[in-house]
Amino acid sequence: MISATMAAPWALLLAAQATPVEPQASPPATQLDSVIVTARRNPEDPPVVAEARARLSRTPGAVSVVSAESYQDRYAPNLADLLRDAPGVYAQKKWGGDIRLSIRGSGIGNSSHNRGVLLAQDGVPFNEADGSGDFQLIDPLIARYTEVYKGGNALRFGGALLGGAVNLVTPTGRTAMHDLSLRLDGGSYGTMRGHAEVSGASGDWDGFGALTVQSVDGWREQSAGSEQHASLNLGRRFGEDREVRLIASAGQVDQQIPGSLTLDQALSNPRQAAAANRDLNYGRDMQSIRGVLQTRWRLGPSTVFEGGVYASWKDLNHPIFQVVDQQSRNIGLFGRFDWQGQLFGRRADAFYGVWARQGDLDASQWINRAGFKDARTARSDQDARALDVFTEGRLFVTDRLALVGGGTWGWAERDYQSFALPGVASTFDLMAERAYDGFAPRLGVLWEADSGAQVYANVTRSVEPPNFSSLSPTAAGFQPLVAQEATTWEAGLRGRGGPLLWDVAVYLAELDHELLNFIPNAALGVPAATFNAGPTIHSGVEAGLDWRIVSALRLRQTYSWSDFRFDGDRVYGRNQLPVVPEHLYRAELRYDHPAGWFVAPSVEWSIRDAWVDYANTLKSPGYAVVSLNAGWDVTRSVAVFADIRNLLDERYISNFGAVTDARVASTAVFFPGDGRSAFVGVRLSY
Numbered sequence: 137m138i139s140a141t142m143a144a145p146w147a148l149l150l151a152a153q154a155t156p157v158e159p160q161a162s163p164p165a166t167q168l169d170s171v172i173v174t175a176r177r178n179p180e181d182p183p184v185v186a187e188a189r190a191r192l193s194r195t196p197g198a199v200s201v202v203s204a205e206s207y208q209d210r211y212a213p214n215l216a217d218l219l220r221d222a223p224g225v226y227a228q229k230k231w232g233g234d235i236r237l238s239i240r241g242s243g244i245g246n247s248s249h250n251r252g253v254l255l256a257q258d259g260v261p262f263n264e265a266d267g268s269g270d271f272q273l274i275d276p277l278i279a280r281y282t283e284v285y286k287g288g289n290a291l292r293f294g295g296a297l298l299g300g301a302v303n304l305v306t307p308t309g310r311t312a313m314h315d316l317s318l319r320l321d322g323g324s325y326g327t328m329r330g331h332a333e334v335s336g337a338s339g340d341w342d343g344f345g346a347l348t349v350q351s352v353d354g355w356r357e358q359s360a361g362s363e364q365h366a367s368l369n370l371g372r373r374f375g376e377d378r379e380v381r382l383i384a385s386a387g388q389v390d391q392q393i394p395g396s397l398t399l400d401q402a403l404s405n406p407r408q409a410a411a412a413n414r415d416l417n418y419g420r421d422m423q424s425i426r427g428v429l430q431t432r433w434r435l436g437p438s439t440v441f442e443g444g445v446y447a448s449w450k451d452l453n454h455p456i457f458q459v460v461d462q463q464s465r466n467i468g469l470f471g472r473f474d475w476q477g478q479l480f481g482r483r484a485d486a487f488y489g490v491w492a493r494q495g496d497l498d499a500s501q502w503i504n505r506a507g508f509k510d511a512r513t514a515r516s517d518q519d520a521r522a523l524d525v526f527t528e529g530r531l532f533v534t535d536r537l538a539l540v541g542g543g544t545w546g547w548a549e550r551d552y553q554s555f556a557l558p559g560v561a562s563t564f565d566l567m568a569e570r571a572y573d574g575f576a577p578r579l580g581v582l583w584e585a586d587s588g589a590q591v592y593a594n595v596t597r598s599v600e601p602p603n604f605s606s607l608s609p610t611a612a613g614f615q616p617l618v619a620q621e622a623t624t625w626e627a628g629l630r631g632r633g634g635p636l637l638w639d640v641a642v643y644l645a646e647l648d649h650e651l652l653n654f655i656p657n658a659a660l661g662v663p664a665a666t667f668n669a670g671p672t673i674h675s676g677v678e679a680g681l682d683w684r685i686v687s688a689l690r691l692r693q694t695y696s697w698s699d700f701r702f703d704g705d706r707v708y709g710r711n712q713l714p715v716v717p718e719h720l721y722r723a724e725l726r727y728d729h730p731a732g733w734f735v736a737p738s739v740e741w742s743i744r745d746a747w748v749d750y751a752n753t754l755k756s757p758g759y760a761v762v763s764l765n766a767g768w769d770v771t772r773s774v775a776v777f778a779d780i781r782n783l784l785d786e787r788y789i790s791n792f793g794a795v796t797d798a799r800v801a802s803t804a805v806f807f808p809g810d811g812r813s814a815f816v817g818v819r820l821s822y
Contacts, residue, residue, distance in 0.1 A: 180205045184311040185281045194485075194530070196540045196580035196592040197289035197626055198224065198641040198678060202282040204313065209734075209767040209777040211321050211815035213329065213350065215255075218276040219302070221724075222284050223639060223694045224678030226716050228791040230807045232352070232361045232391040233272035234420070236715075236791045239286050240624070240645060241674040241700045242299025244715050246653050247665065247793045252600060253299035254290060258306050258369075258383050260428045260446045265466050265495025266520035266550060266603040267297075273387045273424050273450075275365040277319070277331050278346045279304035280311055286678070287624050287643065288578055288596025292472065294491035294524035296544050296576035296598045298622050298645065298674075306369045306383055309335045309342025314821040323779075323815030326353030326360075344369040354392065355810045358409035358418065361391035377434035384427040393418035393456070396793060398804045399756070403787050406808030417455055417507030424450040435473075443471030443489075459502040459509045468493030479531055486529030494521045497604075514563055516554040518604045523547045528578065540580035540594065547573040548601040552609050564611045572619045574599035589631025598622045606651055606666035617668055622647040628678075635684040645674040646703075652713070654750065654794045654801075671703040672713065688730070693723045702750075711752045714794040719743035724765075732769035737762065748805065754798035756806065759788035775819045785812040 181189070185203040192199040200222050212218055216227040216235040226238040238244055242252025250269035255262040257279075263269035283303045285293070290301035307313070312335035319331040333346035348365040364387065371381040395410030395418060412418070430444025447467045454460035472489030497518040503510035528542025549571045557563040580594030600620040607614040628641030649668040677697040684690050698720070700713040712718075721743060726736035739762050745755035762784055767777035786809070793805035 182313075188281055188283065188305070192283060192285075193590065193630075194582075195285070195289050196538070196582035196594050197596075198286040198628055198639075198643075199289050200284045200286075200639070200680070202284065204277075204280055207276070208819070209775065209817075210765050210779040211323065211327075211329075211817065212276050214276065215271050215274055215302075218279070218282060219284070221680070221692065221694055221722065223680035224286055224641065224676070224696050225284060225302075226696070226698070226720065229810070230791060231356070231359050231394050232354070232420075233274070233363070233389065234391075234393075235271050237271070237299075237302075238716055239299035240643060240676065241698065241713070241716060242297065244652070244700060244713055244794075249605070251603060251606075251651070252297050254293055254295050254297060254301040254303075256293070256301060256303045257385065257426070258428060259293070259303065259430070259444070259470060260383075260426060260448070261466075261468075261493070264464060264497065264520065264603075265468075265493045265522060266518070266548075267601065268603040268605055270422070272363070272389045272391060272420065273365075273422060274304065275348050275367070275387065276304075277348050278306055278333075278365065278367045278385075280307040280313075281305050286641075287626065287645075288576070288594065288598060291526055291528050291542055291544060291578060291596075292487060294470065294489065294526045294544060294546075296524075296546055296574070296596075297600055298598045298620070298624070298647075306367060307333075307335060307344045308369055308371055308381070309337040309344050312344050316822045318820040319817065321815055321817040324813035325355045326351070327815060328352075340373040342371050342373075354394070355813065356394040356407050356409055356808070358392045358394040358414050361389070363387065363389040363391075374433075377432060377440055379433075380429070380431045382427070382429055384425075386423075386425045388423045390421045391419060393420055396805050396807055399754075399789070399806050401804075402789055402806040402808040406787055406811065410804065412457070415506070416457070416504045419453075419455050419507060421453040422450060424448065438475055438477045440474045441471065442474070443469070445469045455504050455507040457504065458513060459504045459507075461500045461502065461509070462497055464495060464497040466493060466495040483532040484530060486527065488527035490526075491524045492522070495519070511560075512557060513560055514554070515557060516552065516609075519551040520604070521549045530582070536584050538582045540582060541578065543575060543577035543597075545573070545575045546599060547571070550601075550604060550607060550614070552604065552607070552614070554609065566609060566611060566613065568609055568613045570607070570614055572599075572601035574619060574621070585631070587631060587633065589629065589633070591627075591629045593625075593627040595623065595625050598624065600651065602651055602666065606653075608665065615666065617651065617666065618649050620647065620649050620651045620668070622650075622674075637682040637684075639678075639680040641678045643674075643676060643678075647672045647674065652750075652794075654796050669702065670705045672701065672705075673703050674698075674700045676700075688728050690726050690728075691723065692726070693721070695722075696720045708750050708752075711750060712747050714747040714749060715792065717742045717744065717746040717758070734767055736765040738765065739763075748792055748803065749795045749798040749801070751797040751799070754795075754803060756789045756792050759786060759809070761786050761788060761809065773821055775821075777817050777819075779815045779817075781813045781815075782809065782811055787811075 214233045216229045219225045219227045285300045321329040329350040331348045335344040346367045351362040354360045367385045373379045395413035426448040428446035452462040470491040474487045476485040501514040524546045526544035530538040552568045554566045556565045576597040578596040582592045602617045624645040626643040630639040650672045679695045702708045721741045724738035728734045741760045742758045748754040764780045769775045788809045790809035795801040
């Protein structure tokens with residue numbers, strides 16, 4: 137039964153249905169390669185994006201594509217802004233470019249960084265080899281489109297993570313929106329951003345290059361930052377479906393960290409920084425270089441190979457309670473064969489491949505003197521290796537019904553070595569090693585109607601080994617953690633009918649040994665920030681629904697219902713898990729005038745208060761934030777826009793960290809949402 141609280145968003149969703157992330161190509165009647173047939177041109181769906189939607193629509197599960205066109209007329213500096221309209225993706229800004237990302241409860245309660253979702257650019261992971269990752273080095277302005285594979289639907293990448301994968305695809309010289317583009321954004325709190333890109337093709341060669349620079353004073357104290365990003369994509373064709381491509385990127389991010397506050401501090405004076413963050417000059421400064429040499433090569437009428445080798449280097453200077461200094465190097469290779477043919481006299485297709493990677497990280501810690509290094513307090517080496525072998529195939533038992541089966545086998549190893557430092561009593565010599573492996577099978581079914589609408593269902597296993605941060609080595613070795621495992625049941629439908637566009641998925645994930653994070657509490661005898669929970673359940677609804685009311689007026693909506701809870705835990709019973717709000721609704725009403733201007737008010741509504749602790753004694757208040765976006769295409773080459781956030785200057789909690797029991801643990805875990813802010817921008821394109 138749907139509660140009264142749920143009724144409000146569902147009434148709107150059922151009245152008007154659409155999302156910008158639906159497959160929208162028009163295949164022949166006997167093909168299950170795309171979803172939506174439409175004669176009206178969608179400005180957010182150029183051919184390269186439509187092709188990506190069609191490709192993803194072959195998946196019997198929840199997937200989506202976010203085009204660069206969907207956010208080019210607003211200020212979108214981080215992954216939270218890019219993924220704003222992707223159903224079921226919880227992405228909320230904490231500070232600067234750092235966000236909290238969770239898909240279907242992945243990494244729930246993680247106090248920092250990313251876990252449970254593969255973040256990648258052109259298939260090259262931002263994640264370290266142990267699975268941990270950062271967000272700040274991602275530049276949304278260099279993504280031609282972004283693929284979102286929820287849960288087990290990310291099998292094409294080889295992994296088996298609960299949350300799936302988010303992959304930014306760089307423009308080429310043939311797929312970029314323009315040959316030359318210049319962009320300047322600026323606005324509240326000292327924000328300035330400049331972006332330039334150039335692209336083109338000559339014969340068999342093509343190229344794309346981009347540069348982004350940004351500086352921000354920050355809305356809160358201790359939140360100033362600057363960043364620079366450069367990207368290059370060079371390719372050469374050798375005939376139909378045969379090309380080799382070199383993709384390289386570099387980034388530098390210098391970002392202060394304002395820290396989390398108590399609930400009272402966050403609501404009464406949200407612009408303040410945490411005292412320790414201010415006094416010790418907390419920050420996160422990074423430099424990175426990444427590169428991949430990859431190919432797409434047709435081996436015959438029925439088989440295409442895609443693969444590559446990649447390498448990345450990252451240097452981190454991270455003043456927090458101590459100064460964390462790390463250098464990491466990651467290398468890897470991936471290869472996948474796509475096959476189309478017949479099996480048992482019926483049409484069939486399949487992919488199969490391998491992904492191998494290795495990473496080493498040199499880590500040191502130093503006493504923090506107002507952001508600068510003093511005496512060294514720790515030194516360690518962290519080496520990780522992993523291998524995934526995967527396959528998935530479809531057999532068309534009828535022209536419209538496909539049975540899908542596949543799976544991935546994964547192996548991961550963690551090697552850790554710490555070194556005793558002369559005169560530092562707290563340091564120790566330690567060598568620790570742990571290996572994990574597991575098989576994650578997958579079964580599904582996909583059916584397509586004459587209209588192009590699809591219905592799908594699948595069941596998928598996932599296996600997620602703990603990363604180094606979760607293992608938290610001490611003098612006694614690694615924490616006794618096992619891999620998180622889950623079985624996820626999923627069903628959904630997507631399609632178009634007249635002015636309505638919909639994408640709805642329901643899921644139920646049964647987890648064993650979920651890796652849960654919380655703030656350590658000595659009073660409760662809690663020695664580490666991560667533990668394996670007993671059985672837990674993640675269930676929910678992900679809906680993206682749009683209504684083209686008239687040709688110039690569109691209502692876009694997304695809604696997520698997230699019910700995550702313990703399943704008879706000896707301490708917490710059937711308590712709900714904290715952090716991700718149970719109900720989250722977003723809507724935007726956009727009017728496009730024939731003269732070339734538009735106006736688009738929007739709302740983000742966290743409908744209910746969300747639990748902060750596992751004991752379910754403290755809640756973070758729900759909120760509703762209203763914003764306004766407007767723009768004008770002055771000429772075919774010049775466009776301007778305005779983006780006003782939090783129009784009513786609402787004081788609210790954007791997100792927070794999890795604690796064990798708020799009655800006895802510190803609750804300085806809240807991140808206030810930004811106050812009213814306004815940004816304007818101009819784009820020049822030729």
